[in-house]
Amino acid sequence: MTGLLVLALYVAAFFGSFLLAKKIFASAFEKKGFNRLKTVTFGDESAITANRVASIVSVITVFWLWVAFTNSVIPLPKFPGPYSGDMTFTYTAQLEDGSTDDATVTMRVYREDIQQTVDAEGNPGREPSAAEVEPGDGFAKNDTLTVARYGFKVVNVWGNDEVSKKEGSKIVALNGEPIAPGEKVSVPEGTIGLTDKGTPTFAPATGLRMARLYLPAPELVFARFIELNVEGYQGYKLWEHTGYSLFRVLVGFLLGALVGVPIGYAMGLTGWARGWFDPIVEFMRPIPPLALIPLIIIWFGIGENGKIVLLFLASLWIMIIAARSGVSGVAIAKVHAAYSLGASKSQILTKVIVPNSLPDIFTGARVAMGVCWGTVVAAELVAANVGLGKMIVTASKFQLTDIIIVGIVVIGLIGFAIEVGMRKLESWLIPWRGKV
Template identity: 55%
Template sequence: MGQILSDLGGELFVLFVSIAQALPALVGYIAIILLAMTVWRFIRRQMTPKADYTSLKTVTFGDESAVVSDKAASFISIALIFVIWGAFTGSNWLPGMFHAPGPFVGDSSFVYTVEDANGYQDEATVFVSVFEKGAEVPSQEVAAGTGFAKDDFLAVQAYRSKLILWDKNDETNRSEGAKIVSVDGRAISKDNAVDVGFGRVALTDKGTLNFEPGKGWQMENIWLPAPDSVASRLVSVWAEGYQNVTLAEHLSFSLFRVIVGFFLGALVGIPLGYAMGLSDWFRGWFDPIVEFMRPVPPLALIPLVIIWAGIGEQGKIILLFLAALWIMAIGARSGVSGVKISKVHAAYSLGASKVQILRHVIIPNSLPEIFTAARVAMGVCWGTVVAAELVAAEKGVGKMIVAASKFQDTDIVLMGIILIGIIGFGIDVLMRLAEKWLVPWKGKG
């Protein structure tokens, strides 16, 4: 137990250190939000006539119904994300003045000092050429020098590091007791690397030098591709497909699974929720089952579903059915429980039967809760199908992402993530429009 607590304490410490390191960036982002809000409101005030009716309209602070999404804020937020993304990836879509400092590329040199076994010292120069990925590897002949330490040449790709066998051409070497004591006049040791301006020089355990060129602030393409790189890859994948499967097939298979699984979950979950909301017996019978299954994440059921139904379409649809079932059941149950009793009494006083009350009172007043649950369930299903495809699928967005990750095609992975977000957002927008059309009385008492 003590070891477990110690390990947890270490993990918490690492977590807090990571949070502390991220705080400056978070504070800067919040400052940008506040600055953009201030500037936009100032511009809008200047453009709005002082005598206009809107200038006299007041809104009670904290009134949630009066708070709507500001379209300008949404546009600025998305634009800022793409600007930051492009700035830290060197995107061609942004002018160079907006780019963050990139990696060092070019020629430079540094001087190291060697001390032999007798205490004599000599200096030699390492001529360094840093080239971009895909460029031809440069070569160069350097003069040998007059001392026992000879000059060297090193060609290294940007974002990479390379060892320097400095004694390979020297008159003395490490096996004879020679060692490097300084770089550019600054002492160097295994625990103390030297920054030479265009890179970092470290001393390895075996006495060789390791040179790492300066990376700047931009991300390497393998870690985070530029927006234009992702866009061009989207066009090529849409036209040519990926691993003999078109992008339309990947998307359609994922959407098909989600729609069928959600529809089956709603088909069973909504009547189940109504039964639980209207009958004590049904509530007592199914409530333990629903409340037990509700906190179980659908991803935890993947191994069991694979055992039951295999890795074909049936297994994935069963998984999505289970993901939507409990959410829809709880939403319908909550909708029935939230119907105002005064409306039921009013219907009874007018001579309505139980069937009429269910048709004209219970169902219409519970629909807002059901639509809210449907939006949540659809989001969970969309996330679940992608995860299920990561485990076992031949086609689908998740399958495309996991296949691309194996070959380090980060642009494909990022493209898939963006498509998942866009489609998920589109589904949510469609469900909001459907709710607005089918339940126009929501929020009107």
Template identity: 40%
Template sequence: MTDITGTRPVSVRSPEVKAKLVRMPGFGVGAKPTIAISLVTGIVFLGAWWFVSKLGLVSHLFLPRPDEVLTQIGVIYRDGYAGASLSEHIIASLFRIVVAAAIAIAVGIPAGLLMGLSRWAKGILDTPIEFYWPLPPLSYLPLMIIWLGIGETSKITLLVLAMFAPICLSAQAGVRSLPLERVNAARSLGANRLQLFLSIVLPSALPEILTGVRIAFGIGWGTLVAAELIASTRGIGFMIMSASQFLATDVVFVGIGIIALCAFAFTATIRILEAVLVPWKGKL
């Protein structure tokens, strides 16, 4: 008999290959902060302003130095301007802009959501909004005076009209940009209309709504000067217009700076709300 010797297969263990994570390249601005760039830009702007005014390239009547504007802030804070203190001017303007924004948000968001959900609402509201939205607020300022007088009502109404349209149209755009796949998925899971609205429609439209609110505040601050032309004795816009009549350019710069700081504070607050309420914005 012949002995048959069996051989076992020899297995060679290959080295383990670890998965290599590949980071996808970003697009656009990305997540890197731009604060340093903004600070450098501001410093360069202030330096150019001081350089031009110091050398007298522009008449001092039209362009005071930055240190003179800072000095004027202290003077207005101490002595007031046009029969009112600086705090009274700021509080009057903040009251008007906050009340107008609250009314525009309370009316504009539901109206915009309704326009995005109902063709009847869109057909009824779209025409008047698109008619007056491109008009500058100064064009219907005389109507506010004729209809509502020269009190606070006409000023706040002018601001509401200026802020309402961007909020309403942004809410409508948020609803219309909603992917149908989300709606159909929620329906397939048995969601009723209320659950569909609260869980799908409203969260999806919220980024557009907050963007519209931020734009509306910018338009509102721009309209504030026009609104405070209506027989005002208080307000930052009134202070600017009153100073311009006497060629007090440094006071005009003070008013512009205060409006810029207030607008920046409102914008920063809305950005914080965006980070809290819609943390997924720009990441999907």
């Protein structure tokens, strides 16, 4: 349900911001027929340029959704949060002779990150003290307990009653409504009910915000980011984890490109190489790198070599296919024109085939870099003691969600920076793309 709500809000924000920006920046949304677009020139990525207003609004929307679904202190609109405070409900206990008595249970719902300063002996407490209530008259006595937000509490109401459950006392109603074991009743503060054995339970209302365990607020993630850079995690600071992962990705990718591009050229230029390598490439291409980890450990051990080989294999097949596609896509008319001008085979290779295949190779390189970043987590599972993937996996074992998000954000930002850098490099090295 929460996922569908997030999707609906994101779609609404997309169309709402589009209509608003269209009114404010009317010139940027001038109506054009498809015949006026530069996409009529095949392969020209400059035909459609990104609307930077849309990019900014998109980032702000994602950040707002992050804030709205957490208990953040950032002053942005938020969705209803979890219940905190004191609430009461009554239960009706019935004895074997049919006599009944009502008692009240007072539940103090506290923030999960707030703890009592000290107890009576001066030791840190684990939770705030319960509310003070009078036990009342009758065989059923009033109770008072505490429960954390997003928590759940089984309420043993017979602990102070004059007649215990074993002696025949049972709960027959909650808040005056008859109830059977296994049933639940919704109240504004949460949900009360009975277990299958007839013991009352209480779960505070959570609203639409997520607990810190599942999604910490942005300011908590930023505080953890600072802490990781100052104090580190698992013996290494964040920049050291990042450096090791980046080194592995770059080395694995470069090796894959150095081996894959020549093989791709060979497959695109000679039938023998195409027939020789095609079965191997098409067989290995669908195999996910994760499936190769056991063999990597057996063949290369648990050192750096194994991780780099795994990343090498993750990029190799992509680069082979990109180079092969680039060569196969060269217009034969350009080759004939070069021959008619007296060009040799080596000149055709260097002056016609290579320049016209570079756009496909750069596209494959961008895809391969993304796959390598996605594989680095798996690569660092191979007995690594440092790296972003190792940091994320270790943090997940201790449910340190803020560290996990820091690692994910760092990987995403570095991947984005590499993508932007490769686009700039492509525009510098291949200025003729889409123009020849």
